[in-house]
Amino acid sequence: MATLGGVLAWFLALASRRLQVFEDPRIEAVEDCLPHSNCGACGTAGCRNFAEKVVSGDIVPAKCSVNPPEMNAYIATMLGVAMGEVEKQVARLACAGGHHVAHMRARYEGLKHCRAAATVSGGGKDCAWGCLGLGDCETVCEFGAIHMNGFGLPVVDTALCTACGDCVAVCPKSLFSLQPISHKLWMACKSQAEGDIAEAQCAVACNACGKCVADSPPGLMHMNRNLAVIDYTRNAEATVKSIERCPTGAIVWLENDQTTRGVAAKKIVRITALPLAA
Amino acid sequence: MVMEIRPIMERSRALEAPPPPSSWREGPSSKSLELYSYIVSLFRRKSFARGVHPDTHKSTAGKPIRRLPYAPRISLPLAQHIGKPAVPLVRPGEEVVRGQPIARADGFLSVPLHSPVTGRVEAIRLHPSASGAWVESIIIHAYASSTQEVLWREPRDMDSLGPEEILAAVKDCGMVGLGGAAFPSHVKLSIPPERRIHTLVVNGCECEPYLTCDHRTMIEHPADLMRGIGYAMRAVGARRAIIGVEDNKPDAVAALTPFLPTDGRVSMEMVQTKYPQGAEKMLIKSLLNLEVPAGGLPLDIGVVVNNVGTLTLLGRLLPAGEGLTERVVTVTGPAVKRPGNFWVPLGTPIRHVLQCSGVLDGDPHPELEVVLGGSMMGQAITSLDTPVTKGVTGILVYDRESVMRETVTKVYPCIKCGECVQACPMGLNPALLGMLAAKRDYDSMSVDYHLADCFECGCCTWVCPSGIPLVQQFRAAKGLLRARAA
Numbered sequence: 025m026a027t028l029g030g031v032l033a034w035f036l037a038l039a040s041r042r043l044q045v046f047e048d049p050r051i052e053a054v055e056d057c058l059p060h061s062n063c064g065a066c067g068t069a070g071c072r073n074f075a076e077k078v079v080s081g082d083i084v085p086a087k088c089s090v091n092p093p094e095m096n097a098y099i100a101t102m103l104g105v106a107m108g109e110v111e112k113q114v115a116r117l118a119c120a121g122g123h124h125v126a127h128m129r130a131r132y133e134g135l136k137h138c139r140a141a142a143t144v145s146g147g148g149k150d151c152a153w154g155c156l157g158l159g160d161c162e163t164v165c166e167f168g169a170i171h172m173n174g175f176g177l178p179v180v181d182t183a184l185c186t187a188c189g190d191c192v193a194v195c196p197k198s199l200f201s202l203q204p205i206s207h208k209l210w211m212a213c214k215s216q217a218e219g220d221i222a223e224a225q226c227a228v229a230c231n232a233c234g235k236c237v238a239d240s241p242p243g244l245m246h247m248n249r250n251l252a253v254i255d256y257t258r259n260a261e262a263t264v265k266s267i268e269r270c271p272t273g274a275i276v277w278l279e280n281d282q283t284t285r286g287v288a289a290k291k292i293v294r295i296t297a298l299p300l301a302a
Numbered sequence: 303m304v305m306e307i308r309p310i311m312e313r314s315r316a317l318e319a320p321p322p323p324s325s326w327r328e329g330p331s332s333k334s335l336e337l338y339s340y341i342v343s344l345f346r347r348k349s350f351a352r353g354v355h356p357d358t359h360k361s362t363a364g365k366p367i368r369r370l371p372y373a374p375r376i377s378l379p380l381a382q383h384i385g386k387p388a389v390p391l392v393r394p395g396e397e398v399v400r401g402q403p404i405a406r407a408d409g410f411l412s413v414p415l416h417s418p419v420t421g422r423v424e425a426i427r428l429h430p431s432a433s434g435a436w437v438e439s440i441i442i443h444a445y446a447s448s449t450q451e452v453l454w455r456e457p458r459d460m461d462s463l464g465p466e467e468i469l470a471a472v473k474d475c476g477m478v479g480l481g482g483a484a485f486p487s488h489v490k491l492s493i494p495p496e497r498r499i500h501t502l503v504v505n506g507c508e509c510e511p512y513l514t515c516d517h518r519t520m521i522e523h524p525a526d527l528m529r530g531i532g533y534a535m536r537a538v539g540a541r542r543a544i545i546g547v548e549d550n551k552p553d554a555v556a557a558l559t560p561f562l563p564t565d566g567r568v569s570m571e572m573v574q575t576k577y578p579q580g581a582e583k584m585l586i587k588s589l590l591n592l593e594v595p596a597g598g599l600p601l602d603i604g605v606v607v608n609n610v611g612t613l614t615l616l617g618r619l620l621p622a623g624e625g626l627t628e629r630v631v632t633v634t635g636p637a638v639k640r641p642g643n644f645w646v647p648l649g650t651p652i653r654h655v656l657q658c659s660g661v662l663d664g665d666p667h668p669e670l671e672v673v674l675g676g677s678m679m680g681q682a683i684t685s686l687d688t689p690v691t692k693g694v695t696g697i698l699v700y701d702r703e704s705v706m707r708e709t710v711t712k713v714y715p716c717i718k719c720g721e722c723v724q725a726c727p728m729g730l731n732p733a734l735l736g737m738l739a740a741k742r743d744y745d746s747m748s749v750d751y752h753l754a755d756c757f758e759c760g761c762c763t764w765v766c767p768s769g770i771p772l773v774q775q776f777r778a779a780k781g782l783l784r785a786r787a788a
Contacts, residue, residue, distance in 0.1 A: 130684035133709055135771055139778035145684040146434015216428060
């Protein structure tokens with residue numbers, strides 16, 4: 025038995041010598057500095073994969089949006105590489121139709137999930153593009169950056185949002201998208217219905233009047249499918265002037281966690297839920 | 303044990319039912335032999351494993367198919383089928399006649415559209431659809447003078463056509479599976495050259511509660527059905543066809559028997575009345591005792607399944623060279639004052655159908671639940687402007703009381719009783735899938751527990767004593783997985 029043990033031990037020792045794979049110890053060190061949330065916001069498969077790519081120089085440490093900047097700076101000095109510059113991104117919701125401004129067409133009974141509600145003829149909201157307000161995004165956010173407000177709309181805490189993209193994937197209406205924080209001009213509506221129909225469904229819908237397009241520098245905005253579209257490649261030209269004449273307040277200016285509607289936008293005084301649309 | 307009790311209940315019900323007509327099985331027709339074969343059939347009924355027995359509610363089975371008047375305005379979604387939406391051939395302002403092609407197929411997995419009315423194209427714009435999404439639709443204002451006569455047709459001599467030409471003709475008439483799936487028929491009938499089809503299964507089960515459109519079609523249009531079966535057999539190269547009919551429809555069997563071809567290539571079999579007997583995989587198992595491999599298609603085992611409604615309309619439309627402009631729809635449910643089966647022009651708003659069947663008499667805005675399809679797999683709609691499309695088999699309307707009676711108000715935790723496992727016709731484990739769905743472990747559902755094999759028949763939800771909406775969870779999970787894959 026002892027001989028057998030000895031032979032096997034020798035075999036194992038040989039195998040560990042022969043089959044050894046050299047792994048850069050720095051990968052381990054970098055991974056220890058990462059948040060281990062495996063959120064995928066950086067575009068890699070997870071924190072380990074990110075560490076491998078940082079060490080091999082394929083990605084800059086600043087790409088980790090969950091880590092505080094000091095930690096990323098520490099990784100950069102440890103490896104002796106540039107920290108890199110990555111603009112902070114946050115999740116933005118392209119809908120402002122809470123239950124005080126947007127009608128429901130039918131009463132939905134069933135699982136209180138947006139995904140499940142959306143399988144039943146879209147969930148019963150009059151606007152087929154709008155937020156169902158059942159909070160799948162709040163449930164799925166690992167960082168607690170999304171909470172539902174009193175009108176049944178998710179609000180993103182930009183300080184906590186790490187742009188991991190979980191809310192983007194879970195929303196059945198595809199209302200969330202990741203936007204650099206410098207994108208301040210924002211179209212908070214996705215309704216492609218014709219103007220009067222859209223406005224009857226939701227008081228803050230884009231009614232395709234085109235005033236924002238006319239007030240913007242040429243080429244920054246255009247109308248497509250009854251909706252004003254912003255060309256973010258020319259984001260530098262965007263000014264708060266574009267929102268000023270919007271009659272419904274569908275287009276907004278987002279700065280310092282403040283959402284500004286245009287001065288011409290109709291005032292919303294209602295706070296209780298609207299009745300079912302006839 | 304439960305599985306043993308149920309067939310006995312079924313048997314006693316079958317004994318109460320009128321005995322099937324003498325002509326339903328070939329052979330010597332002496333009384334004693336007939337009785338013997340009938341008794342044997344009670345004990346050896348063709349069926350599949352598991353499944354459920356909901357109340358059938360087929361009160362409209364005795365009502366002949368009637369015509370519905372045209373709605374003043376109809377809206378035809380360009381995508382009434384699975385596949386790429388059709389491309390419009392008309393422009394707003396143009397006049398169209400009944401039967402005229404108004405949109406062409408875009409590629410192989412697509413079918414054309416034909417105008418169901420004579421009228422003027424008002425617009426091509428977004429319009430509510432059954433899925434809740436607004437989809438591109440052709441809106442036609444119907445002339446008050448529009449008659450039921452089809453004004454556009456290209457009659458063809460079907461006997462001279464080869465399989466390829468039959469498929470082209472099927473595509474030209476815009477046919478899709480009328481059993482509810484709305485899958486383009488020419489795609490289903492196109493057999494890859496390396497495959498051989500031995501049997502065409504004709505699905506006349508109509509296992510969904512409430513629906514009777516296929517039942518009435520079999521009784522009223524047997525000659526069209528036989529012609530359609532002949533075309534489909536030629537298209538796929540099948541040597542025989544079997545019509546599967548549930549044994550609660552002896553009148554349909556009696557109506558079809560005189561029309562069976564004398565060469566014996568088309569036969570008819572009674573199958574057990576059980577839900578979901580009309581699912582194609584279940585019907586193949588019942589009739590041929592063959593199993594479709596997981597993730598496979600019936601044509602992998604040499605079978606093609608088609609619905610009787612589809613084949614009947616093929617038998618009528620192909621020789622006449624007309625397009626699919628209307629279909630049979632069952633309108634029934636507790637809130638319907640004048641239920642029945644109707645030839646409904648495609649694109650008719652549900653509101654118009656409800657007006658014609660007396661649902662909206664008196665109160666124009668009653669609280670209703672309107673379901674497209676049967677009570678097991680049907681989908682509730684949220685807008686009465688939703689049009690009737692090619693895939694709509696029935697319109698089921700519940701009033702407030704019946705909804706309150708049947709709505710599950712409280713969902714209890716899973717007690718792991720295994721009822722759903724005993725009900726699932728696909729042999730899945732719905733309880734486990736449901737628990738994984740609650741944990742949002744969708745990858746495990748699809749990879750380890752074969753979520754893709756679930757065809758959402760609803761048996762698990764129907765039997766669940768805790769009232770867990772399992773199918774809805776599976777639909778949501780599938781939706782998320784599809785979105786992730788895209």
